[in-house]
Amino acid sequence: MKVACTEKSQILGSKVAKTLGLPLVYSQFKAFPDGELYLKTGALDGETLLVSSTADNQSLVQLLLMIDACDRSEITLVLPYMGYARQDKRFNDGEPISSRAVARALSAGVSRVITINIHEPSVLSHFRAPAIDITLAPEMARWVASLGCDEPIILAPDKGAVIFASEIAKHGGWEYDHLSKTRLSGEEVRIAPSSVDAKGRDIVITDDIISTGGTLATAAGMLKDGGARSVHAACVHGVFASGGFARLAAAGLASIAASDTIESAASSYTAAGMIAEAMRE
Incomplete structure (x- = not known):
């Protein structure tokens, strides 16, 4: 072969x-x-x-x-x-x-x-x-472990992606949850973990694909405002369309990682x- x-x-x-x-x-x-x-x-x-x-x-x-x-x-x-x-x-x-x-x-x-x-x-x-x-859940779990975070929370961006987040979390024995939106008023929406408290915790938002990064950037900002110690983003496929990587970097994420299924400078695991x-x- x-x-x-x-x-x-x-x-x-x-x-x-x-x-x-x-x-x-x-x-x-x-x-x-x-x-x-x-x-x-x-x-x-x-x-x-x-x-x-x-x-x-x-x-x-x-x-x-x-x-x-x-x-x-x-x-x-x-x-x-x-x-x-x-x-x-x-x-x-x-x-x-x-x-x-x-x-x-x-x-x-x-x-x-x-x-x-x-x-x-x-x-x-x-x-x-x-x-x-x-x-690639095992590879992503190894990357999360390399961050040196103390008991990180693995977060899915929505309920539909929580199974993948749970697969990553089980390799490290970490907590996992998914983000949910709560409408506070006609114009104000809060994005936060569905059931766990992010205050003082290290958060790793995981997904199969990061495309434009818009929702993730908004969520990261709200998590930080809510007292999260650090917020990281990790995915399998880093598409980063329409300036998606820069949008996440501008939102102050501690790290942004993807695999080499799409080869780029963000490829942090293979x-x-x-x-x-x-x-x-």
Whole structure:
């Protein structure tokens, strides 16, 4: 087996190859003057582990081209971050179910698919190859432990994300809760933990995705005003759209961390170990 990766996942792909002790195939990428993409990869036959996040449209097209270039190989596709996965329903007539369209397109030519903390697990059913989802909760728990906080509270941004927060919390034996909104007046809303007291405590807000960071920044400010000792933010997929990272930094968070499913300076823990573990099973 060899490991191949697209351009935006080359660091994670390299880590996966090193962790598994497999050779990494060098691939070249460029764009033609008309904007069309070109790639050339090394010899791939037998089995290929293909690591590729699709955080933007260019990465999606590169992945489609890479799958075709590996047509003589049995491909295990690792999608650390799957773009379009959040459009899992048709909300209005005439809309596509984007996650279904992308899953079906990426299924052609692959033997199995591994995703990481996909936003909506039902999306896995759209792949036309066996698909599993793995979690980075253990890696995020190790990062929380490295902060040196005294009995931190792991907070989900809403009730729907509390299961993920509980998965992280159980690895350290920490308390967990979710944020809730209380309308105090026609214009004033309070955001605070649903059941635990944050005063004098270290808070780590966790989620699968941080996109624009707007709600999280507001919550962090209110938690600090309510007496929290420190507020941190951690996610699997750091999208940070529309200046999201700067918004959180401006809100005074003590730290902002993401994994390398989307590679950036915020990548503080890696998905490589969990991918390797899934491959060994």
